[in-house]
Amino acid sequence: DGGITQSPKYLFRKEGQNVTLSCEQNLNHDAMYWYRQDPGQGLRLIYYSQIVNDFQKGDIAEGYSVSREKKESFPLTVTSAQKNPTAFYLCASSIASSNQPQHFGDGTRLSIL
Amino acid sequence: ILNVEQSPQSLHVQEGDSTNFTCSFPSSNFYALHWYRWETAKSPEALFVMTLNGDEKKKGRISATLNTKEGYSYLYIKGSQPEDSATYLCAFWDYKLSFGAGTTVTVRA
Numbered sequence: 001d002g003g004i005t006q007s008p009k010y011l012f013r014k015e016g017q018n019v020t021l022s023c024e025q026n027l028n029h030d031a032m033y034w035y036r037q038d039p040g041q042g043l044r045l046i047y048y049s050q051i052v053n054d055f056q057k058g059d060i061a062e063g064y065s066v067s068r069e070k071k072e073s074f075p076l077t078v079t080s081a082q083k084n085p086t087a088f089y090l091c092a093s094s095i096a097s098s099n100q101p102q103h104f105g106d107g108t109r110l111s112i113l
Numbered sequence: 114i115l116n117v118e119q120s121p122q123s124l125h126v127q128e129g130d131s132t133n134f135t136c137s138f139p140s141s142n143f144y145a146l147h148w149y150r151w152e153t154a155k156s157p158e159a160l161f162v163m164t165l166n167g168d169e170k171k172k173g174r175i176s177a178t179l180n181t182k183e184g185y186s187y188l189y190i191k192g193s194q195p196e197d198s199a200t201y202l203c204a205f206w207d208y209k210l211s212f213g214a215g216t217t218v219t220v221r222a
Contacts, residue, residue, distance in 0.1 A: 033209075042117070042213050042214040043202070058209065059211075098145040098162075099145050099162050099164050101147060101149075101162050102147070102210065104156040104157045104158075106155075
């Protein structure tokens with residue numbers, strides 16, 4: 001089945017450590033997105049990519065980095081510079097147009113040890 | 114950061130009752146408004162993408178209307194069922210989505 005796969009489902013980070021969240025899609029979508037959810041807040045955009053080898057910062061990019069070397073993959077690295085990384089992270093993809101819905105993965109919950 | 118607001122934050126509905134809730138967004142430079150349903154332990158699922166003022170969309174017992182001139186959209190659930198329990202998110206598109214915080218609907222049997 002076509003869809004978006006995020007891994008791992010749960011991730012723990014030690015102080016000073018970088019961790020990478022995986023996002024893979026087989027929907028042949030050009031655009032991919034990373035969101036963060038905190039309790040009581042809406043989804044906030046971290047980074048997005050409209051095409052391979054190109055990406056843009058979202059509203060809360062500080063402390064995060066991404067790459068888009070392949071159309072299918074958009075990994076997110078949470079760096080040690082992100083001081084409050086504990087959150088639920090969602091990856092999404094879409095055809096790059098305003099009237100096309102986004103398709104979401106099941107998410108990764110990141111916690112600090 | 115665009116201001117997208119949803120109200121109420123949560124509501125409880127008796128099974129069989131109908132309900133509605135609101136999403137407000139900037140009324141200038143409108144491109145599209147998305148609605149998503151997010152059930153517990155699942156990923157968000159697209160309900161509607163609305164692009165024209167006066168748009169009305171329907172999916173089963175759920176429908177939505179759009180007023181781009183005044184910057185609001187209503188989502189309606191007719192004859193609520195327990196499976197309608199979820200958080201409903203709206204998002205304003207201007208080359209990227211800005212989400213509201215959601216309205217959490219709990220349908221009591």
